[in-house]
Amino acid sequence: MKISFPHMGTSPIAFKMLVRDLGHEVVVPPRPSTRTLSLGTEYAPEFACLPLKILLGTYLEVLEQGADTIVTTGGVGPCRAGLYAELQKKILEDLGYEFKMVVLEPPRWGYLDFLRKLRFLKGDRSWSELWRVIKKAWSKVKALDDTEKALHWVRPRELEQGSSTRTYQRALKLLDDACTEEEIKQARLEALRMMKSVPMDPDREVLKVGIVGEIYVVLEPASNLDLERMLGEMGVEVNRSIFLTGWTRDNAVLDSARVKHGVTVKKAAAPYMPEMIGGHGQDSVGHTILYAQDGFDGVVQLAPFTCIPEIVARSLMPQVSRDYDIPVLTFFLDEQTGEAGVRTRLEAFVDLLWRRRRKRAGAGLYKPVASPAAR
Amino acid sequence: MAVKVGIPRTLSYYTYHPMWKTFLEELGAEVVVSNWTTREILDQGVKEAVSEACVPIKLFHGHVMDLLGKVDLLFIPRLVSTRGRKVFCPKFLGLPDMVRYSIENLPPLIDVRVDLRNGRRELWRVCCRVAEYFGGGFLRTLRAYLKSLKALARFERLLRSGLTAPEAIKAWGRGMDASDVISTGRGKQCKPDLRFAVLGYPYEIYDPFVSVDLVGKLRELGVEVVTSEMLAPEVLRRQSARLGKELFWMYSDEALKAAYHFFEYGGVDGIIHVTAFGCGPDSMVDKMMELEAKRCRQIPFMSLMIDEHTGDAGVRTRLEAFVDMVRRHERSLPGGGGPN
Numbered sequence A: 001m002k003i004s005f006p007h008m009g010t011s012p013i014a015f016k017m018l019v020r021d022l023g024h025e026v027v028v029p030p031r032p033s034t035r036t037l038s039l040g041t042e043y044a045p046e047f048a049c050l051p052l053k054i055l056l057g058t059y060l061e062v063l064e065q066g067a068d069t070i071v072t073t074g075g076v077g078p079c080r081a082g083l084y085a086e087l088q089k090k091i092l093e094d095l096g097y098e099f100k101m102v103v104l105e106p107p108r109w110g111y112l113d114f115l116r117k118l119r120f121l122k123g124d125r126s127w128s129e130l131w132r133v134i135k136k137a138w139s140k141v142k143a144l145d146d147t148e149k150a151l152h153w154v155r156p157r158e159l160e161q162g163s164s165t166r167t168y169q170r171a172l173k174l175l176d177d178a179c180t181e182e183e184i185k186q187a188r189l190e191a192l193r194m195m196k197s198v199p200m201d202p203d204r205e206v207l208k209v210g211i212v213g214e215i216y217v218v219l220e221p222a223s224n225l226d227l228e229r230m231l232g233e234m235g236v237e238v239n240r241s242i243f244l245t246g247w248t249r250d251n252a253v254l255d256s257a258r259v260k261h262g263v264t265v266k267k268a269a270a271p272y273m274p275e276m277i278g279g280h281g282q283d284s285v286g287h288t289i290l291y292a293q294d295g296f297d298g299v300v301q302l303a304p305f306t307c308i309p310e311i312v313a314r315s316l317m318p319q320v321s322r323d324y325d326i327p328v329l330t331f332f333l334d335e336q337t338g339e340a341g342v343r344t345r346l347e348a349f350v351d352l353l354w355r356r357r358r359k360r361a362g363a364g365l366y367k368p369v370a371s372p373a374a375r
Numbered sequence B: 001m002a003v004k005v006g007i008p009r010t011l012s013y014y015t016y017h018p019m020w021k022t023f024l025e026e027l028g029a030e031v032v033v034s035n036w037t038t039r040e041i042l043d044q045g046v047k048e049a050v051s052e053a054c055v056p057i058k059l060f061h062g063h064v065m066d067l068l069g070k071v072d073l074l075f076i077p078r079l080v081s082t083r084g085r086k087v088f089c090p091k092f093l094g095l096p097d098m099v100r101y102s103i104e105n106l107p108p109l110i111d112v113r114v115d116l117r118n119g120r121r122e123l124w125r126v127c128c129r130v131a132e133y134f135g136g137g138f139l140r141t142l143r144a145y146l147k148s149l150k151a152l153a154r155f156e157r158l159l160r161s162g163l164t165a166p167e168a169i170k171a172w173g174r175g176m177d178a179s180d181v182i183s184t185g186r187g188k189q190c191k192p193d194l195r196f197a198v199l200g201y202p203y204e205i206y207d208p209f210v211s212v213d214l215v216g217k218l219r220e221l222g223v224e225v226v227t228s229e230m231l232a233p234e235v236l237r238r239q240s241a242r243l244g245k246e247l248f249w250m251y252s253d254e255a256l257k258a259a260y261h262f263f264e265y266g267g268v269d270g271i272i273h274v275t276a277f278g279c280g281p282d283s284m285v286d287k288m289m290e291l292e293a294k295r296c297r298q299i300p301f302m303s304l305m306i307d308e309h310t311g312d313a314g315v316r317t318r319l320e321a322f323v324d325m326v327r328r329h330e331r332s333l334p335g336g337g338g339p340n
């Protein structure tokens, strides 16, 4: 069996290890490129959301490379993501590909189905072995997320532009090479140490911007034109509301929202959007409010073009932004979005945020909040 | 003076209007429906709604604008689920919120949440909550509730006997039968020799402005129109087995199942899928229909996208071409001839 899976942020590093540990061959999905996108755009419906197109492109690429099984996640809606797999399978079969698609639905939707699929994936490994390798992969995902958080902190403070990104790439390599629980632990510590040793000015005044939006475009830099990096290099410390670790925890077994300030994100959003509308619409609104309460300078909302929940969220944002006095910049991303356009809008936004901060500092409204240094 | 309640003439209007109108009137309210869609209403909506929204949602904003100043209350229930486990498109779920934060100077909204997944009794509870706005007592509410259910049942029977939603609403309002409408109401048209399934959301197909009077145009071309609302629910349900994983959204699910039904059992000479510009669910529905059409080549398939600039002439040309194509196709079939 040659297994492949979607490319989302740094997660392939962990999933690749997981698949190998289970004794299967792996086709590592390449980072989505222009080619991926044009493949996806060619075969997906015009108004499909960007993630569907990129994923379809990725699947075409991994099938070309000989994958015969694609593992992905489903979902129960009410948004389209839950049906991606179904449609992609039909499209790919129509193109003449023969392969197996294993769609992992959240276990709370049906434990038996979930177990059956796990049994299929685990091959001849024992259940306890399966548990062990999943746990190990999880440690790696956590280590990856921690390293990325450190990067978010260091980047706006680096002395030489691009140095933290380069160090980060090396740190990822290190994590990629770690195979055992112990090695992962060591690699994590070493990666964090490397990030901290990037030459930087820890006292530099930076802006703080929260990132909210639809999970795929938030997590996959290739789909948002490396927006976090652009912001970072403009002297902005970004804080991402979604990490793979956070999301999986929410989605896998418990239906719990993360608790912050003793208020859940859903509760924060409730006065504006009382209904779970699928995707991350409600979270976008909720996180924006929490960011405002935490004294952030602004929020960037990332959404795929035609993304239903984010459109609903977008229509409430002006009011949220007024009520909580926090600027929000929304990007609807599609295959035509260009880097230059995004950069220009970001620069204008960053200018606005600086002016606001100066004005509020002058009025004695702004007290710099010390951000916790990278752990 | 009676309280004036405004109902926008779009979205769920084409599915539930007789029921809500009956209910509200029984409670003593005066129901004011917004005008039929016009260019101005659409333009208003385009101006007020978020620019990324689909045309039907923008249009809804336009209809709300049309009611401003004319009513004391606006009836915009939050439709979550009304048939089985299916839910409405997420934009319906957020509709009252979108309207509330996009349009200024709104009268109070009746935005009760309608989620019938916990059984039929939920509907009674919803009705009680609506009745609170009018201070209706228990008996009055109960009577209004029963009457509105009857109204809905009658309306759905009219739909099943082959009327389009606007025709059925009219017939329902005037106490006419389906046959009355068919014999008197449809004006000049030649005797149909073709039968098409026109699939899509009721608020696209039946809105004469949005659909550039698609149904009327087809009838003029000698085509009889069937829609998914004219099929019995059992017929649609039978298609469940053929879908791997069903669509979550009620309208989309029904359109797709209707398509599968016609592709499987025939009975129509062509299938037209009407899709709205910028509609999320439609991108999937349309692709799935297209793939199915490829497998069943006997029935010609066309998908027609409608946006805020769709012109009369363009649609007419495309329909004519499609009808011609279907006629040629019919003749080329073995035994060639009209519909069976």
Ligand code: SF4
Pocket (backbone or CB within 6 Å): A049, A050, A051, A079, A080, A081, A082, A214, A278, A279, A280, A304, A306, A307, A308, A309, A310, B280
């Ligand atoms: S949340 Fe947005 S991007 Fe995700 S499936 Fe729904 S519409 Fe597509």
Ligand code: SF4
Pocket (backbone or CB within 6 Å): A308, B054, B055, B056, B057, B089, B090, B091, B092, B201, B276, B278, B279, B280, B281, B282
């Ligand atoms: S189903 Fe499509 S057209 Fe209807 S509200 Fe949702 S996105 Fe808009």
